[in-house]
Amino acid sequence: MADDVLSCVDQLFLPGEIIRDLKDVDEQENKIVLGPGLRVQEKQVLVTKPGILRFKEHNTYWIDCHQRRYVPVRGDHVLGICTMKAGDVFRVDIGSNEPAGLSFLSFEGANKRNRPDVKVGDLLYGKILVANKDMESEIVCINSQGKSAGMGVIRDGGFLFTCPLHLVRK
Structure with a gap:
């Protein structure tokens, strides 16, 4: 432009x-x-x-624009709570209209024999990989080089609380 x-x-x-x-x-x-x-x-x-x-x-x-609900955008870093395990995929609540999918292979060093230790209720930090209005969002816990770079399960304790989107953008 x-x-x-x-x-x-x-x-x-x-x-x-x-x-x-x-x-x-x-x-x-x-x-x-x-x-x-x-x-x-x-x-x-x-x-x-x-x-x-x-x-x-x-x-x-x-x-x-002022909006009440988070709309996922590719490349956003998000915090979410694991709500369900469904085979090879975890469902993660990231605050959008539907939960995002997280494959067990989307962790550093994960393979079919070495699965990540993620439980329902765990807090996860990841990055939006797929964000489309017609498809479910997908998050990953690795960067483009296959390294975690601080992403993954957060186990050090703390608090997670929701706040308005306009407050986050400041």
Whole structure:
């Protein structure tokens, strides 16, 4: 997005509004990243949630909107509670509309013989791998190199409490 979109940052947009037409974009222009609330449809950037257009470096744009429930986005780091074991998959409550799936192979050093020790009620720290409105979310407890990087079961005690999303974003 060029200077014309930067002039729209911090302005209010409603669903259905078009921020930019991409038909005239040349291939030399920098790539852009569209976050939550924005979607490309028929070579146009379309607003899908009501809110304020935000921008951060590396050409990342998103709509900052007030919402009550967490909507998973790929790459988000989340805390969740294991609610159920179902064969090779754990169900983890991450605060969204449905629980996320966590494969037992999504832990560092896990294989068919060496399963992770996860019990119902354990607190897990992971990263959203799949977030799609048509599919169940999936989380993993390893990074792209196969290392845990601090993710996994949190056993050191502590408290987990819910708070409003606007408080988390500050």
